[in-house]
Every structure is written in C-alpha cells, then in structure tokens.
Amino acid sequence: MAWPAIIRYAIALLVLLPPPPCAAVDRLVPGNPLSPGATIVSDGGSFALGFFSPANSTPAKLYIGIWYNDIPQLTVVWVANRETPVTSSSASLSLTNASDLVLSDAGGRVAWTTNVAGAAPAPAAGGAAAAVLLNTGNLVIRSPDGTTLWQSFDHPADTFLPGMKIRIRYVTRAGERLVSWKGPADPSPGPFSFGADPDTFLQVFVWNGTRPIWRSGPWTGYMVSTQTTAPYLTNTSVIVYLAVVNTEEEIYITFSLSDGAAHTRYVLTDAGDYQLQTWNGSSSAWILLSWTRGECMSYGYCGLNGYCDITEFPSTCKCLNGFEPTSLEDWRGGRFSQGCRRKEALRCGDGFLAFPGIQSPDKFVLVRNRDLHECEAECTKNCSCVAYAYANLSTSRTKGDLTRCLVWTGDLTDTTRTGVGDASDTLYLRVAGTMRAKRSHALKTVLPAVLISGLLILAAISLAWFKFKGRVNYGAKHKKLTLDDMSASDELGEGNHAQDFEFLSVRFEDIVAATSNFSEACKIGQGGFGKVYKAMLGCREVAIKRLSKDSDQGTKEFKNEVVLIAKLQHRNLVRLLGCSVEADEKILIYEYLANGSLDATLFDNSRKMLLDWPMRLNIIKGVARGLLYLHQDSRLTIIHRDLKAANVLLDAEMRPKIADFGMARIFNDSQENANTRCVVGTYGYMAPEYAMEGVFSIKSDVYSFGVLLLEVVTGIRRSSSGGIMGFPNLIVYAWNMWKEGKARDLADPYIMDTCSLDEVLLCSHVALLCVQENPDDRPLMSSVVLTLENGSTRLPAPNNPGHYGQTSSDVEQTRDRTENSMNSLTLTTIEGR
Ligand SMILES: *[C@@H]1O[C@H](CO)[C@@H](O)[C@H](O)[C@H]1NC(C)=O
Ligand SMILES: *[C@@H]1O[C@H](CO)[C@@H](O)[C@H](O)[C@H]1NC(C)=O
Ligand SMILES: *[C@@H]1O[C@H](CO)[C@@H](O)[C@H](O)[C@H]1NC(C)=O
Ligand SMILES: *[C@@H]1O[C@H](CO)[C@@H](O)[C@H](O)[C@H]1NC(C)=O
Ligand SMILES: *[C@@H]1O[C@H](CO)[C@@H](O)[C@H](O)[C@H]1NC(C)=O
Numbered sequence: 001m002a003w004p005a006i007i008r009y010a011i012a013l014l015v016l017l018p019p020p021p022c023a024a025v026d027r028l029v030p031g032n033p034l035s036p037g038a039t040i041v042s043d044g045g046s047f048a049l050g051f052f053s054p055a056n057s058t059p060a061k062l063y064i065g066i067w068y069n070d071i072p073q074l075t076v077v078w079v080a081n082r083e084t085p086v087t088s089s090s091a092s093l094s095l096t097n098a099s100d101l102v103l104s105d106a107g108g109r110v111a112w113t114t115n116v117a118g119a120a121p122a123p124a125a126g127g128a129a130a131a132v133l134l135n136t137g138n139l140v141i142r143s144p145d146g147t148t149l150w151q152s153f154d155h156p157a158d159t160f161l162p163g164m165k166i167r168i169r170y171v172t173r174a175g176e177r178l179v180s181w182k183g184p185a186d187p188s189p190g191p192f193s194f195g196a197d198p199d200t201f202l203q204v205f206v207w208n209g210t211r212p213i214w215r216s217g218p219w220t221g222y223m224v225s226t227q228t229t230a231p232y233l234t235n236t237s238v239i240v241y242l243a244v245v246n247t248e249e250e251i252y253i254t255f256s257l258s259d260g261a262a263h264t265r266y267v268l269t270d271a272g273d274y275q276l277q278t279w280n281g282s283s284s285a286w287i288l289l290s291w292t293r294g295e296c297m298s299y300g301y302c303g304l305n306g307y308c309d310i311t312e313f314p315s316t317c318k319c320l321n322g323f324e325p326t327s328l329e330d331w332r333g334g335r336f337s338q339g340c341r342r343k344e345a346l347r348c349g350d351g352f353l354a355f356p357g358i359q360s361p362d363k364f365v366l367v368r369n370r371d372l373h374e375c376e377a378e379c380t381k382n383c384s385c386v387a388y389a390y391a392n393l394s395t396s397r398t399k400g401d402l403t404r405c406l407v408w409t410g411d412l413t414d415t416t417r418t419g420v421g422d423a424s425d426t427l428y429l430r431v432a433g434t435m436r437a438k439r440s441h442a443l444k445t446v447l448p449a450v451l452i453s454g455l456l457i458l459a460a461i462s463l464a465w466f467k468f469k470g471r472v473n474y475g476a477k478h479k480k481l482t483l484d485d486m487s488a489s490d491e492l493g494e495g496n497h498a499q500d501f502e503f504l505s506v507r508f509e510d511i512v513a514a515t516s517n518f519s520e521a522c523k524i525g526q527g528g529f530g531k532v533y534k535a536m537l538g539c540r541e542v543a544i545k546r547l548s549k550d551s552d553q554g555t556k557e558f559k560n561e562v563v564l565i566a567k568l569q570h571r572n573l574v575r576l577l578g579c580s581v582e583a584d585e586k587i588l589i590y591e592y593l594a595n596g597s598l599d600a601t602l603f604d605n606s607r608k609m610l611l612d613w614p615m616r617l618n619i620i621k622g623v624a625r626g627l628l629y630l631h632q633d634s635r636l637t638i639i640h641r642d643l644k645a646a647n648v649l650l651d652a653e654m655r656p657k658i659a660d661f662g663m664a665r666i667f668n669d670s671q672e673n674a675n676t677r678c679v680v681g682t683y684g685y686m687a688p689e690y691a692m693e694g695v696f697s698i699k700s701d702v703y704s705f706g707v708l709l710l711e712v713v714t715g716i717r718r719s720s721s722g723g724i725m726g727f728p729n730l731i732v733y734a735w736n737m738w739k740e741g742k743a744r745d746l747a748d749p750y751i752m753d754t755c756s757l758d759e760v761l762l763c764s765h766v767a768l769l770c771v772q773e774n775p776d777d778r779p780l781m782s783s784v785v786l787t788l789e790n791g792s793t794r795l796p797a798p799n800n801p802g803h804y805g806q807t808s809s810d811v812e813q814t815r816d817r818t819e820n821s822m823n824s825l826t827l828t829t830i831e832g833r
C-alpha cells in the first residue's frame with residue numbers, strides 16, 4: 001500500500017454555512033438543538049460538526065457532517081444523513097431524552113436518527129445523555145454513567161480516520177465498509193466500497209458494487225507501515241494494522257499515525273480510489289501519499305498468471321516465471337486480460353522458484369499451524385498445489401496460530417510485484433524445470449536411431465504422432481479439470497458422448513477423502529434430497545451432494561438418468577459434473593458457485609444492497625432463460641418442480657444458475673403432466689393446482705417463476721411472517737397494489753436509486769401473468785423471455801392470481817400427499833454451494 005508520490009488534491013465544491021455566531025461547545029444535550037449555521041467543535045479544536053451543503057444544489061441540500069475545523073478547505077470526513085438531505089433552514093439536530101440524535105425537517109419530519117433508543121435502556125433518571133464530538137473526529141453519544149451508546153466511528157462514511165476500526169465478524173462475515181460518495185458534491189452512497197475480505201479476513205478489498213477492483217494482498221504481519229520517507233513529503237509515518245483480533249467474534253482493521261503527524265486520512269474517492277492523503281499547510285492542499293488506481297493495479301488487470309510490476313515506471317504487466325502470454329498479439333497491443341499460460345505442463349516432481357517482493361495472488365487457501373518448512377512440504381506433496389507463501393505473524397496482536405501458510409491451486413489471480421518491503425511476500429512458484437532437460441536428452445538419443453532405416457523413420461513418426469496427440473490431449477484435459485484420481489467413465493455409454501462432453505465418475509473413497517468423511521466443516525447446505533458439501537477435486541472446487549438413501553432406483557438406471565441430466569448444459573443451469581455410486585451411496589458432483597443462493601443475499605438486510613436493479617434484472621432474465629431451456633430447448637422436457645430463490649445460485653459475477661433441476665428424474669419419478677404420487681416442492685412457490693391436486697406441468701414452473709420474480713422486485717419473501725402490509729402473502733399484496741394502480745410501490749426501497757420504473761412495472765406485470773390461477777392463462781417461458789428481453793409488447797391484463805391460504809409457519813415445508821414416503825422430500829433451503 002505504499003506508492004509515495006506527490007499530487008495535489010483539491011476539493012472546492014462544498015460550501016460551509018455562515019460561521020457560528022457564538023463560542024463553540026463540544027457537545028449536544030437534550031433541549032438544546034443544533035441549527036444550520038451553528039457548529040459544535042471538539043475540545044482541542046480539530047473537528048467540527050454542523051450542517052453543510054454541496055455548492056451546486058438548489059434548493060440547498062443540507063447534510064449533517066463532521067469536518068476538519070483547523071484547515072481552511074472544507075473537508076468532510078463523515079456525513080450522517082447521506083441519503084436523506086434536508087432542505088429547510090429551520091431543520092435541526094437534537095438529542096432526545098431517549099438518547100437519540102434526531103435530524104428533523106421544518107415540519108418535524110425525521111430525516112435521520114441514530115436509533116439507539118430501541119437498543120439501549122433509557123438513561124437513568126436524574127442524568128442526561130450527551131452527544132460529544134471528540135478531538136479524534138468521533139461523535140459519541142454517552143449515557144449519564146459514561147457508557148458509549150453510539151459512535152460515528154462505528155458507522156463510517158467514505159473516510160477512515162486514525163483510531164477508527166473497520167470491523168468484520170467471523171460468523172456472519174458481515175462487516176463495516178467505507179462507502180464512496182456518489183460524486184464530488186454528492187454525499188449519497190456511491191458504488192465503491194472498501195473493507196476486509198469476508199472470506200479470508202486476511203486482506204482488504206475495494207469493490208465496485210460486488211466486483212473487486214483492488215486488493216491489498218494477504219497480510220504479512222500485524223502491521224503495514226507506509227513510511228513517507230521522501231524528503232519533500234511531510235514527516236508522517238502511518239502504521240496500518242490489519243486484522244487485529246478483537247474478540248473471538250470479530251477482527252478489525254485500524255491505523256495510527258506517528259507522533260506529530262496530523263491531518264492524515266484514508267479516503268475512498270467517488271472514482272473508487274482508496275487514497276492516503278495528508279494536509280500540507282504551506283500549500284493549503286491535500287497531498288496524495290498512496291493510492292490504488294492507475295496503470296495495472298486494478299484487480300486482475302494482468303489476467304491469470306500475469307502480474308503487475310509496480311517497481312517499474314510506468315508499471316507494466318508481465319508473465320510469471322515459467323509462463324508466456326496466452327496471446328502474444330494481445331499482449332503486445334496492451335490487452336492483458338487473457339493472461340499467461342504455462343510454457344510447459346507441470347509434472348508432480350517439479351520444484352519451486354522463489355519470487356521475493358510479491359504481493360501474493362488472490363484465491364489462496366490458508367493452511368493452519370505450519371512453519372515455513374511444513375508449508376513447503378504441504379505444497380510439495382500435493383500435486384495440484386502450484387505455489388505457496390509463508391509469513392510469521394506478530395505475537396503481540398494476534399491470538400492463537402501465528403503462522404500463515406498460504407497455498408494456491410490452479411491459476412494465479414491478481415499478483416503484483418511491489419518490491420521487497422513490509423507488505424510483500426516471497427512467493428514460491430512451482431515451475432516445470434528439471435523435466436525439460438531430461439526430455440531433450442531422450443530426444444537426442446532417439447534421433448540417430450530414426451536415421452537408420454526408412455521403416456524406423458515411419459514407425460518413429462507415427463509413434464511420435466501418437467505420443468504427441470496423447471500429450472496434447474492430456475494437456476487439454478489437465479487444463480480443464482485436473483482431477484488426478486478421476487476417470488472419465490466408460491461404462492456410461494460411450495456412444496452417447498458428445499465430443500465436448502466430459503462426465504466424471506468418481507470413486508466413493510475419493511469423495512470421502514475430499515470431504516474429510518463428510519465433515520460438518522465442509523457442509524454448505526442441506527435439503528430434502530440430501531446434504532451438500534464443498535470440496536476440492538483435483539484443482540476444482542465442487543459442490544458434492546450426498547443423496548438421502550431412500551431412492552429405490554437401481555445403480556444403472558440412476559447413472560443413466562444422471563448422465564442424461566448432466567448433458568443439459570446452459571449458462572443459467574448449475575453444471576452437473578459427475579457422480580459417484582457405490583452400494584447405497586449416491587453422490588452428485590456439481591460446479592461450485594461462489595456467491596451462494598439468491599435467497600441468502602436477497603433477503604439479508606446486510607447483503608441485499610449488493611443486488612442493484614440491473615443485477616436483479618439480469619438474474620431474472622437468466623433464470624427465465626434457464627427455465628426456458630429446461631422446458632423447451634433441451635432434448636428432454638424437464639419440469640423443475642421446485643424453483644425458488646434458494647435454488648437459484650449466484651456465481652462470482654452474480655450471474656444466476658438454476659440448481660436442483662432434474663431431481664424428479666434422478667429419483668425416478670418422471671411422469672410428466674400427470675398426477676404424481678408425491679408432491680415435491682416448496683409451499684408458497686407451488687402452483688395451487690400442483691399443491692392441492694398434485695397436477696404438474698410446465699405451467700406450474702411458470703407459476704413458481706412468477707413468485708420468484710415478485711420476490712426479486714420487492715425484496716420481500718413470498719411469505720413473511722405476519723403477512724405483508726396486512727395481506728396474507730406477497731402474491732395477494734402484489735395483486736392488490738396492481739389493482740389499485742400502485743404497482744410502482746412494489747419496488748424494493750434498496751433499488752429505488754438504480755431501477756427504471758418501466759422495467760419494474762414490466763416485471764411486476766409479467767409476474768402477475770405467471771401466477772394466474774388458471775394454468776392455461778399463464779404464459780409460456782418463451783414469451784416471458786421475449787417480453788423481458790424486448791420490453792413490453794402489449795401484454796394482457798392479469799387475471800386473479802392463484803394462491804392458497806396457509807399460515808406462514810407451514811410455508812417452507814412440503815407436503816407429501818401419500819403416506820408412503822418413498823421420497824420423503826422435505827425441501828428446506830439448500831444454501832449456496
Ligand atoms: C425531556 O426531559 C425534560 C426534563 O426532564 C422535560 O422537561 C422535557 O419535557 C422532556 N422532553 C420530552 C420530549 O419528553
Ligand atoms: C464500476 O462499475 C460500473 C458498472 O459496472 C462501470 O461502468 C464502471 O466503469 C466501473 N468503475 C470502475 C472504476 O471500475
Ligand atoms: C507544501 O507546500 C509548500 C508550498 O507550496 C511546498 O514548497 C512543499 O514542498 C509542500 N510540501 C509537500 C510535502 O508537498
Ligand atoms: C521527523 O520525525 C523525526 C522522528 O520522529 C524527528 O526527529 C524530526 O524532528 C522530524 N522532522 C521534522 C521536520 O518534523
Ligand atoms: C519465522 O520465525 C522463525 C522463528 O522465529 C524464523 O526462524 C524464521 O526465519 C521466520 N520466517 C520468516 C519467513 O520470517
């Protein structure tokens with residue numbers, strides 16, 4: 001994080017309201033509100049709190065902010081009401097008797113509040129709470145007995161001040177983030193955020209929406225110091241502590257300054273640049289000490305196996321040792337995204353090459369409790385391990401394991417060469433080496449023999465040809481999926497195999513090994529069909545579903561059915577990669593998707609903002625296309641029968657893929673459009689005719705799609721306990737809003753900023769058409785896809801929706817219509833795999 005340079009930085013877009021009329025105090029107490037024009041100033045004079053207004057807003061939008069009090073240029077470090085500016089000059093900020101800070105409009109409308117009253121007990125009678133602005137820039141609400149009820153440092157805006165902590169919680173993996181302003185004069189939340197990596201806790205990221213655009217690289221010790229050593233810079237040293245273990249539940253990032261350094265801060269700019277700035281009093285300007293954007297520093301800019309060399313000026317993309325550009329032409333033209341490929345395929349015996357001064361690649365696996373030599377051994381013994389890096393962690397600020405052994409399999413993402421320093425690693429990279437010499441030696445001894453006779457030449461040529469072909473094939477396969485212990489099944493009907501179809505049959509013992517004997521630690525979900533585990537098979541992350549043992553299908557039929565399903569390939573379907581069958585164990589192997597199931601994001605208040613409207617629309621369209629493929633475009637007509645938010649998984653790019661299709665076939669329950677013995681599915685998503693009469697058709701899936709579509713638009717679960725706005729469920733609610741012409745109000749408040757009203761209306765309309773009571777009225781998926789892609793042609797008005805009354809508690813359950821429960825498929829949520 002240290003790229004010292006000097007760049008002037010100026011913000012001149014904000015105006016301060018008229019100066020305070022009277023001597024400043026450092027606190028707000030009940031009964032003494034703060035009005036526009038007045039400020040409170042911290043004891044020590046460093047920071048002020050008051051109303052400010054972006055220069056170009058008419059009528060003037062007023063925000064409550066904290067800024068540096070002792071520098072002439074208004075530099076706001078925190079904003080309270082980012083999304084809810086007030087406009088009236090009779091607005092006021094007051095501390096209530098219940099210890100809440102409340103910003104109210106002229107009419108008394110509450111624009112913003114700290115909302116602690118509900119969470120904390122009311123202050124004891126006799127004393128009054130106070131909101132005190134500390135000289136660190138932290139606004140703290142203190143109860144009369146001195147406890148902190150709320151502090152602005154826990155609610156960061158775009159600025160990270162010394163002493164502030166950005167926390168992340170182990171269990172929920174939720175954490176605080178800096179969120180950029182939308183523009184230089186617009187404090188509302190922009191697309192960029194900064195925070196710790198929720199997966200590893202070992203590095204920090206800057207994200208654009210959900211896409212990483214910069215990362216710090218894994219932590220190499222407890223501190224990263226940015227010494228601004230250049231003589232023309234201020235005498236500031238910034239100590240950044242990454243991942244300080246706070247309690248067993250959370251860790252945090254923080255930083256502090258060397259003595260005497262003042263006015264130094266990190267800020268996430270509205271362009272997504274995470275900058276360290278310091279104030280130069282003589283020139284009255286902010287100076288940039290480090291930054292994250294520019295040249296090849298963007299996340300993954302140099303492609304897989306490439307690295308950004310920032311020790312050179314200007315920084316450039318290069319290929320890691322042993323690799324060459326995938327496309328030389330692109331590389332020369334300055335297009336690096338295709339990255340680099342190995343010059344020579346790895347053999348298991350290949351050794352490692354040390355690369356010092358590297359900011360380690362992303363997507364590492366942390367192996368606990370290994371010293372340097374054990375770390376090397378860990379990587380050496382595992383043929384799919386391509387690199388490792390080791391660091392000792394500090395003793396003083398961490399608990400427990402002080403080792404940090406990182407290993408990588410597969411391609412290396414987002415490597416940077418930073419030069420040797422505090423924050424750099426030595427990356428030990430496995431490179432094909434010794435093998436090469438041996439092979440050329442072998443070739444030399446073969447050649448004279450070739451010259452001896454024409455026959456031998458022919459033989460040698462054909463031999464070489466076969467060998468070459470063999471190697472190329474091996475190489476290609478190796479690249480696609482290095483599954484050392486896997487064999488493409490030959491018993492599964494060779495004749496059916498399409499050229500590009502690769503189906504894996506894996507030994508059960510390998511599955512046991514990969515999942516550590518189905519350990520709870522590997523488990524990522526559970527559904528009626530069985531438990532789901534995450535595992536590595538060769539170099540590939542996969543989701544392994546262990547089917548419950550009550551399917552009475554024979555092994556052969558099962559395999560045939562699985563192969564058939566595996567051939568259904570579409571970018572919006574989760575890929576079924578293979579299976580494993582042994583005795584009564586039936587295992588399905590799926591591709592693993594990083595972002596889990598849609599419901600885990602859509603209905604989680606701390607995550608749902610990750611899904612803006614364009615993303616939601618893409619998810620809807622993707623699911624529609626996937627379903628259309630199942631219904632119509634694949635060789636089989638597959639009715640999903642359990643489409644729901646939990647069965648839509650999101651990949652790293654938030655692209656949707658439908659999971660669990662074909663389960664009915666796999667469970668040998670493949671009558672179609674008929675009465676079925678067992679109703680599989682999830683209440684609430686099931687079409688009424690299916691839930692009540694067991695009749696299913698592709699139109700029952702259309703119904704489920706409609707329900708899903710309403711959920712995506714509203715961000716509300718189909719059945720929220722206690723009903724929705726007085727209606728028993730989402731469908732009835734949506735139908736009523738539609739009838740009253742208020743369909744626009746269906747949109748989730750979280751997408752208000754990003755959605756187009758037309759699209760929301762169109763989606764609601766399509767959804768209501770899909771959930772109509774009469775299956776014949778519901779559209780086919782083909783016309784749904786067409787409508788979603790091309791906007792509305794003239795759509796018919798929807799008729800009454802079909803739904804069936806039930807209490808909210810029985811919603812996520814299935815009903816088994818027969819007592820005979822061959823497939824007692826209680827489908828609960830299957831978490832993301
Ligand atoms: C707050 O407390 C003061 C003093 O106890 C009292 O005079 C005032 O009416 C209270 N305000 C409200 C809104 O309850
Ligand atoms: C952020 O994402 C948006 C939309 O995906 C894109 O247009 C923009 O260029 C991105 N900005 C940066 C700095 O990555
Ligand atoms: C601060 O500003 C002065 C006056 O413009 C300039 O001479 C000096 O180099 C600046 N210091 C830094 C560290 O930029
Ligand atoms: C810079 O810091 C060092 C050590 O803290 C101190 O001795 C020195 O006086 C400082 N220099 C200036 C110009 O402030
Ligand atoms: C880690 O600590 C051990 C023991 O203190 C030391 O021998 C070793 O060199 C250190 N390794 C690294 C990579 O700093």
Ligand SMILES: *[C@@H]1O[C@H](CO)[C@@H](O)[C@H](O)[C@H]1NC(C)=O
Pocket residue numbers: 365382383384385407409514535536
């Ligand atoms: C090889 O390494 C990967 C990644 O760390 C791991 O998932 C896999 O289980 C290892 N294989 C063996 C045989 O240790």
